[in-house]
Amino acid sequence: MRLERVRLRNFRGVSESVVDLSPGVTIVSGPNEVGKSSVREAIRLLREVKHSSKSQAVKSVQPVGRDVGPEVEVHLSSGGYRMRYAKRWIRDAFTELEVSAPRHEQLSGDQAHDRFGQILAETVDLDLLSALDVAQGMSLERPQLAEIGALHAALDRTAAGAGHEAGEPGLDGAGHDGLLERIEAEYRRFFTSTGRPTGEYREIGARLPGLESAAADLREQSRVMDRRTSDHERESALLIDDQERIGRAGARLETWRARDRALEQLRERAEERDRDLAGAELARTEAAAAREAREELISALARRTDHLAAIRLEATDLAETARPAGERLGEARERARVAGTNLEEGRGRAARATKALERAQDSTALIELRRRLDRAREADGHRLTAVATLEGGPRVDASTLAGLTDLATRVTLARRAREAAAARVLVQPLGEVSVLVNGAAIDAPETRHATDAVTVEAAGVLRVEIHPGAGPADLEGDLTRAEESLREALAGAGVASLAQARRVAEEQTEALTARDRAVSTLTALLDGQSIPELAERAATLEARVGVLSEDPDASVDELRTAAAEAEEAAARAERANTEAQRALEAAQAASREAETALMRAQVAVEQQGEEHRVEQERLDRARSTLTDEAVALGVESAAAALDRAVRAAAAARAELVGADADRVELELTNADAALVSARERLAGTRERLVGVRALLEESAQAGIYDRLAAAEAELGAARAAHERLDRSARAIRLLRETIHRHRDEAHRKYVAPFRDAIDRLGRLVFGPEFGVQIDENLQIVSRTLGGDTVPFDSLSAGASEQLALLGRLACAQLIDADEGAPVILDDTLGFADAQRLEALNLVLATVGRQAQVVLFTCQEDRFTGVGGATTVRLPTL
Numbered sequence: 006m007r008l009e010r011v012r013l014r015n016f017r018g019v020s021e022s023v024v025d026l027s028p029g030v031t032i033v034s035g036p037n038e039v040g041k042s043s044v045r046e047a048i049r050l051l052r053e054v055k056h057s058s059k060s061q062a063v064k065s066v067q068p069v070g071r072d073v074g075p076e077v078e079v080h081l082s083s084g085g086y087r088m089r090y091a092k093r094w095i096r097d098a099f100t101e102l103e104v105s106a107p108r109h110e111q112l113s114g115d116q117a118h119d120r121f122g123q124i125l126a127e128t129v130d131l132d133l134l135s136a137l138d139v140a141q142g143m144s145l146e147r148p149q150l151a152e153i154g155a156l157h158a159a160l161d162r163t164a165a166g167a168g169h170e171a172g173e174p175g176l177d178g179a180g181h182d183g184l185l186e187r188i189e190a191e192y193r194r195f196f197t198s199t200g201r202p203t204g205e206y207r208e209i210g211a212r213l214p215g216l217e218s219a220a221a222d223l224r225e226q227s228r229v230m231d232r233r234t235s236d237h238e239r240e241s242a243l244l245i246d247d248q249e250r251i252g253r254a255g256a257r258l259e260t261w262r263a264r265d266r267a268l269e270q271l272r273e274r275a276e277e278r279d280r281d282l283a284g285a286e287l288a289r290t291e292a293a294a295a296r297e298a299r300e301e302l303i304s305a306l307a308r309r310t311d312h313l314a315a316i317r318l319e320a321t322d323l324a325e326t327a328r329p330a331g332e333r334l335g336e337a338r339e340r341a342r343v344a345g346t347n348l349e350e351g352r353g354r355a356a357r358a359t360k361a362l363e364r365a366q367d368s369t370a371l372i373e374l375r376r377r378l379d380r381a382r383e384a385d386g387h388r389l390t391a392v393a394t395l396e397g398g399p400r401v402d403a404s405t406l407a408g409l410t411d412l413a414t415r416v417t418l419a420r421r422a423r424e425a426a427a428a429r430v431l432v433q434p435l436g437e438v439s440v441l442v443n444g445a446a447i448d449a450p451e452t453r454h455a456t457d458a459v460t461v462e463a464a465g466v467l468r469v470e471i472h473p474g475a476g477p478a479d480l481e482g483d484l485t486r487a488e489e490s491l492r493e494a495l496a497g498a499g500v501a502s503l504a505q506a507r508r509v510a511e512e513q514t515e516a517l518t519a520r521d522r523a524v525s526t527l528t529a530l531l532d533g534q535s536i537p538e539l540a541e542r543a544a545t546l547e548a549r550v551g552v553l554s555e556d557p558d559a560s561v562d563e564l565r566t567a568a569a570e571a572e573e574a575a576a577r578a579e580r581a582n583t584e585a586q587r588a589l590e591a592a593q594a595a596s597r598e599a600e601t602a603l604m605r606a607q608v609a610v611e612q613q614g615e616e617h618r619v620e621q622e623r624l625d626r627a628r629s630t631l632t633d634e635a636v637a638l639g640v641e642s643a644a645a646a647l648d649r650a651v652r653a654a655a656a657a658r659a660e661l662v663g664a665d666a667d668r669v670e671l672e673l674t675n676a677d678a679a680l681v682s683a684r685e686r687l688a689g690t691r692e693r694l695v696g697v698r699a700l701l702e703e704s705a706q707a708g709i710y711d712r713l714a715a716a717e718a719e720l721g722a723a724r725a726a727h728e729r730l731d732r733s734a735r736a737i738r739l740l741r742e743t744i745h746r747h748r749d750e751a752h753r754k755y756v757a758p759f760r761d762a763i764d765r766l767g768r769l770v771f772g773p774e775f776g777v778q779i780d781e782n783l784q785i786v787s788r789t790l791g792g793d794t795v796p797f798d799s800l801s802a803g804a805s806e807q808l809a810l811l812g813r814l815a816c817a818q819l820i821d822a823d824e825g826a827p828v829i830l831d832d833t834l835g836f837a838d839a840q841r842l843e844a845l846n847l848v849l850a851t852v853g854r855q856a857q858v859v860l861f862t863c864q865e866d867r868f869t870g871v872g873g874a875t876t877v878r879l880p881t882l
Contacts (some may be wrong), residue, residue, distance in 0.1 A: 030853035035879035084128030320606035399499030803836035844869030
């Protein structure tokens with residue numbers, strides 16, 4: 006494929022442009038934004054996008070602010086075809102294809118689009134077109150060459166010519182591609198590109214689970230119907246059994262009710278004997294209690310007599326002990342009086358010494374406090390000055406200043422972005438006539454951004470007024486918003502400019518430092534207090550001290566020593582007084598304890614005498630009512646009556662036990678519950694029988710057996726069809742995997758010719774020690790230079806770009822000119838140094854003798870070394 010001419014009209018910023026391309030190397034040059042990249046993009050849109058498209062890619066090439074349709078026309082040849090192909094989008098859209106050879110054809114609309122696609126598919130490898138088309142900014146990416154059929158065929162021929170196992174059956178170019186296409190077409194009948202089933206194979210496979218599920222459901226319904234028939238027969242038999250069980254349960258219940266009535270009479274007799282036994286036990290207990298009470302009265306009187314004699318003896322001993330305790334108490338009182346007098350005198354001397362010491366200490370503290378107060382007042386003055394500076398004007402802290410700086414930076418960036426997007430006007434005086442730009446004369450070339458109106462005037466010759474178009478709304482909006490945000494932030498901070506904000510911030514920083522230093526000094530001097538508190542404390546000390554003596558009678562240390570000695574003497578007197586008081590208290594306690602014990606003993610003698618008299622009278626009254634012999638005889642009579650009651654109660658209880666009362670009660674309860682259960686079971690059986698009968702009738706009406714037979718037949722047919730398709734699918738997948746395996750082996754064989762082609766071109770750029778390593782996907786994985794091998798991903802940007810270009814140029818050079826495609830390079834080799842660029846010019850010239858190369862550049866002088874190249878200079882817009 007060869008491009009001959011490209012014409013653009015109303016395409017982005019290009020009103021109209023024609024580019025004629027040579028069959029070798031064509032260098033299309035011009036400054037930035039004159040439409041170089043637009044030529045390349047126009048060729049792609051012409052080939053790929055229909056004229057009726059309203060996609061964003063089409064809308065983006067319509068000139069801003071103009072209601073016109075972008076239009077592209079290309080003259081080209083491909084294979085044996087020579088063509089003119091044109092399209093216009095958006096406004097008055099059309100597609101035209103005129104074929105002049107091998108026979109004349111003239112088509113329009115979608116027919117023209119489809120016919121052009123058919124010719125390209127017939128004459129050029131579309132993957133090759135994409136691989137050799139390098140857009141601006143994509144020069145660092147390695148080309149995807151592994152799937153380019155034209156390169157495969159060229160490498161097959163090269164490998165055959167070099168003796169790389171040529172003639173292997175089934176792997177020659179056209180025949181191999183045709184076989185792969187037929188295998189792939191058959192494979193796509195059964196599988197998608199990701200290997201999932203498709204078409205009839207997928208449909209039948211997808212139907213099978215549903216058919217199997219439906220058949221399984223009908224089988225289950227058939228089994229359910231069989232179970233319901235069995236359930237009906239079983240429930241009918243259970244109904245008869247439940248009716249008979251109710252009759253047997255009723256008879257059993259009557260039998261055990263009769264035995265329970267007989268048992269009730271035995272219980273009443275046993276309870277009567279138990280009541281008699283309880284009465285006899287109570288009589289015996291009362292008789293025993295009466296005997297124990299008489300014996301306790303006799304014992305208590307004897308104990309009381311012995312206790313009265315003992316406490317009378319104790320009272321006599323306590324009276325002898327109380328006399329010496331009173332004598333010791335008088336002596337202790339005298340010693341306590343003397344110790345108290347000595348203590349008062351010691352305390353007076355210590356108080357006078359302490360007072361003298363405190364006055365001396367207050368004098369020293371007052372002098373130091375006055376010094377601290379003066380320094381604190383001075384530091385507070387500095388603090389108030391700094392606070393006045395901080396509060397007297399606008400407030401701009403570090404955070405506010407950083408925010409203002411960031412907003413000012415945004416305004417600058419937005420303004421530069423708007424200027425970059427705006428058109429630029431270059432005014433260059435060429436003669437003697439004075440040239441004015443916006444009224445100002447210039448004598449050298451000058452460039453202006455057309456963000457505002459620009460007037461160019463040559464007196465008496467011409468006057469040109471250039472008015473800015475509607476710039477990108479987003480850039481204008483960004484600038485407006487950035488300026489408004491900066492104005493609001495400056496107004497909020499109370500400053501007119503960023504420079505004033507910086508000055509205010511510096512002044513506030515200095516004031517803050519001075520304030521913090523003063524606060525730190527105040528904190529150290531005040532120690533948690535305030536200046537008024539220090540002044541009040543100084544006044545208090547002055548009031549206590551009075552007039553300060555310049556020459557005191559004694560020093561603070563001498564007074565402290567005297568006070569300590571007085572305190573020690575007072576402490577000794579305190580300890581002596583304490584010991585005397587303790588001795589007095591001990592004597593008083595001993596005297597009180599002796600007197601209390603004596604009084605307690607005398608009271609106890611009186612109380613015990615009274616208690617002895619009362620107990621003697623109680624025993625006498627009891628004996629007058631019932632003698633001791635009569636009490637003993639009552640106990641014996643009650644014991645004999647209790648023995649008779651025990652035997653009668655045991656006989657009645659034995660008769661009740663023999664009647665097995667527990668079993669009768671259990672049997673009666675169980676028989677009653679059994680009758681209730683039998684009735685409930687009968688009701689449940691009747692209810693289930695009604696439900697089963699209704700379900701059985703419903704299943705019979707649904708025709709389950711007939712539907713199951715039909716479902717089984719449909720499932721069998723689907724399984725047979727799926728097995729047939731599955732065998733074919735597995736066979737074609739195996740064949741495809743085998744062919745792909747052989748193709749991959751062939752790929753590995755023609756990696757060597759491709760590597761040799763890159764090495765030949767690379768040695769022109771990097772020197773004779775250059776070499777590359779190529780993987781099976783025909784991608785460069787590493788470069789060897791001077792014996793050092795570096796992975797492609799670790800190379801510099803310049804080396805990566807140059808190797809990627811060498812791969813594309815080697816591809817273009819290997820493919821026959823009649824089957825090839827143009828190499829289109831948009832602003833590439835931007836990372837190459839001067840020496841490498843000179844060598845690359847030689848490579849481009851060499852490749853250009855076999856393939857078409859189109860170079861778009863804004864630096865024409867970088868490619869002056871490309872011999873035989875045609876240069877096309879685009880005019881400025």
